[in-house]
Amino acid sequence: MNPRRRPTRLTRTALATLALTLGATACSGGGGSPDSKGPAKGAPKAQVRAVSIGAAAESKGPAKELAGAKPGGTATVLERADFNHLDPARVYVSHEQTAELLISRQLTTYKQEGDHTTLVGDLATDTGTSPDGGKTWTFTLKDGLKYEDGSPITAQDVKYGIERSFAKEITGGPTWIQEWLVGNSDFRSVYDGPYGGRELDAIKTPDARTITFALPAPRGDFPFAVAMHTSTPVPRAKDTKLEYDKHPFSSGPYKISAREIDKSMTMVRNEHWDPNTDAVRHAYPDQWKFEFGASNQQINERLIAANGGDRTAMTFRVAVGREVAQQVLTTPDLKARTADAATPYTEYFEINNRRQTNPKVRQALIAAFPKEQVRQILGGPAYGEFATTLMGPTVLGFEPFDLAGVPNTGDPAKAKQLLAEAGTPNPTITYAYNQTPLWEQVSVTIVQALQQAGFKVVPQPINDKSYYTEIGRMDNKYDLYWSGWGADWPSAATVLPAKFDGRKIIDDGSVYNLYNNPAMSTEMDRITAMSDVVAAGKEWSNLEKKIMAESPVVPFVYRRQLTLYGPGLGGVRVGFIGSTYPIDVWVK
């Protein structure tokens, strides 16, 4: 469950960068699959990415050498703002998770080779075993795991790391594991972290290399959930509580050697990290330098110019902006220096299902909606592929379908017909949007298209800063509004319940469309409890079709991420978490 709500104000302005990507470097490093070029036409052509759970053998280090790669050198990362969090229990936004890849390890992680993504053991020797269909999960740690000071990484540290994520001071991170462990969404009311001296009984560590989780209910997705940074080991002696956010203790291939908040950060090698224990991280450069503070546009300009130290620069999150997109995509030298891939983010124009109760009217909205024109304003094909489904192509079980069957430019005639069938040829629709110049432009296009279909449209601008608060009200007076959603891991369990489970409708919640069908909610509970994630994927897809048949939202696009990097780097790709990945990068 990963709402495209701004975790910070910064991320929202840099929408294109906030993305989780599962595998599938469709166009990474200048290569690419055909579907990334040009708009998708007609039925969705978005590729189904292969995701699987790896065997123990695939969890063994070292990571496979990359052709042409060599160790050494300094790579630079340019970001607009500093990372708000580096405490592994507090990171959530993609570029922060990406930075964590360099300095922390988790129980499991994703291995990406070509178009294929595999969940493998990271600290653990495999992706975990459950003897009872998903209620009890056991992981065994690898040999030779060490922190930055050479001390060994133990199962107790993993337990402690998870325990501290319950503490009231430690906010901001994902809460899947916490909620599942205590079986309560208000998990702090059950256990409030280790600072009061209490331990969490649901986690057992019989020895230094074994950790067992006992869940009140079966969770087949548990191996995915522990790939998030909540499962990062933290030694009790090194826990500086709030201060830990500024300087976490490294279990990864690098450690922070210098950090000036909001200005710069330097990471140097963690000499105690053993590549033979790590199946995914290459850690080629000797050093990573981070520079914060330049604007997105300045960063893109610097990456285009690639002067001096910028030759070996990249960015985790700054997407190629609209100002330079044309230049970048039409200059072969620049295009060769881009990483481009689909992200797990799907964008919708949410329909308020409490106000628009007639399914025919909702279908008419879908039919009339000018996806193509709107995408053109937002950035064209580089912005993403047109969506017709609720979940994106990066989740397990994704199957393309198009129930509406209307062209991407909209079909006013069909919409008119649907409205006639609904008995309301000219319904009034309030379209709420973020009051920025870009979205003003979008608004004009949408109003025009909907009016052609017979709708009376009232455009309603909302102040930039209160947009999500406004559309998040249960009693909001709007009918149509944009939002986005991404998966935390490749399962619809992190998408459909968050967006379409009517029991989760609250103020400031994530069910912006206010869709409520108890039958669907019950079905979600059933699938969530399944232990076979592949079988569950099929069930999710079936459920998705049922929900989409009720037309609760207008699916808009599956977002892409396009970023530039300097010519002095190799191995740059858009990675699983959604930003541009550092783990395969080398300095040429």
Next chain:
Amino acid sequence: MFRFLVQRLLGAALILFVVFTVTFFLFFAMPDDPARLSCGKTCTPETLALIRRDLGLDASVPMQYWHYIVGVFAGRDFGSSHCSAPCLGYSFVNHEPVLDTLLDRFPATLSLALGASVIFLGGGIMIGMLAALRRGTWLDKSTMAFSLIGASVTIQFLGVIARYVLVDELRWLPKPEYLPFTDDPGGWTGGLLLPWLTLACVQAAVYARLTRASMIDALGEDHVRTVRAKGLTSRQVYFKHAWRGAITPVVTVYGIELGVLLGGAVVTETTFNIPGIGKLAVNAVANSDLPMITGVVLIAATAMVLANVAVDAVYAVIDPRVRV
């Protein structure tokens, strides 16, 4: 003199207090909710309440105002940590102490402001004087034409062009960046050269025009005529006598300018990515970071007030008539 000083300081304190109060209450009139902003992706009502409490936003607005004031004079506690007076609170965003952050950023702003000032005051006054002395000649006309252009371009525009030409293409100047003077004086100078020149270019134009106009006025003053009637050389007339009259408006304008610059040269800092008060202000506003906004406003207002006092002092040095 003592009385005057006390009055001045009381006045300054009052101004700061009013500015602070207005900022504080304006913030709460804005629609955004800082707790929501730092709540993270899965924001449950429980988490939100926790964050509100941590940020001190659970109290009523007048109480928060009171807490802040108490913090400034007596310090205050935030959860487990104590923030000693003068406490400006912690950033909502990165939880750094605001005062530390301000003190950390101020040298960059100070470096930018003072360095650029030296160039634009020196350059601007010199050009303006020359133009005034050579009034009506091609030198006057061409420098004034250039300064009109200079005064019309924006820093963003000039900065981008100058960076491209002087740094990227010709490589005459080093990459603009801020390195603390104490760490690397050479790097400090080199990194700030382009920001200085850009800011100075725009400002020098203003001062050149101003100096020229006031120098021409000064040359027409009776006492300057007297000095000429005494048989003094042109150099003595201009540089011993006339400039003192001409410099007063320059000092006035610069006093305001310096206050503004020390409060953060927003555009220059943003254009060249100088981590100063101005950039801090932009980010603080974008992030609805109330303690940081308040801190920046206070430092800017303080700079303004101090610059004003400094201007008065300079007036007194220049003109014995205003001495108390």
Next chain:
Amino acid sequence: MTPPLLAVRDLRVRFATEGGVVKAVDGVSFDVERGRTLGIVGESGSGKSVTNLTLLGLHNPARTTIEGSAVLDGTELVGAPERTLRDLRGQRVSMVFQDPLTALSPYFTVGAQIVETYRRHTGAGRREAKARAVEMLDRVGIPQPERRAREYPHQFSGGMRQRAMIAMALVCDPDLLIADEPTTALDVTVQAQILDLLAELQEQLGTAIILVTHDLGVVADVADDVLVMYAGRAVEFGPVAEVLDTPRHPYTRGLLASVPRLSDALDRPLQPVPGSPPSLLDPPSGCAFHPRCAHAVDGPEAPCRTVLPLLTRAQAASGGSGHAAACHLEAAPGTAAPTDLQGATP
């Protein structure tokens, strides 16, 4: 007969302005004898101040043209290099201006300003110059001169400021002092003190004085000779007593009528000169005064309207005293001859 200290002949000064060329001074001639005082009288804009400023090159050179001649003790001033003029200023010829508050620099002490002048021209040391400054302040009647020398002009009263100004002007013992409306900005009682001071100093130092004023009363008090100017031209010239007793130009008579005198009956009405001074951009043809002149001869062909009157000496009336006027009514053909001054253009 020794040559005069200053001999001005046919001086013409023109300013280029936006509206055209202003003939500020249009052919003025006069002499200043050593140790004597020449009063120059006229309304604002009559050219009396301009005449003196241009003599010392204190005009704006870019917009001004000067023709004619002005010889100071053998040195031609018109067209002289700036360096020559600069050395003369303050040393041989110095000036006292109308408003001492603005004429003295507000930024330096009174002593420093006097010291500056003295050192510029004598090369004296600091200490010597300081002593000289104090001496001069004492001489012009400033009490506690030592202390006052360390004060700024704004700390002085108006009369004291003008005394300080005079001290500064005389510090180098000049041959000629040009006092441009030196009493206009002062109280009446102070005016008299300043005029007395000037007369007294002249007696002691033998300095020649040009006293520029619009006030005939002042001229009557201190001047030996008087030059009356109107619209950039001299309209009457002569010894003070004669000019004031038997004015020959209608303008001079008008000026006299507008001045109250103690000897007048209390009910004598003051009679200002009717009308206002002409524009120098486009002065009237013929006699510039004719539009305001009660005696002007009417008719389109009348000489008052068409012919520029020359400054002519009426010998019958004044017996060779040098009293001359520029009026057609006074100088009927055959009865008057041009003054020697008029024709003495080099």
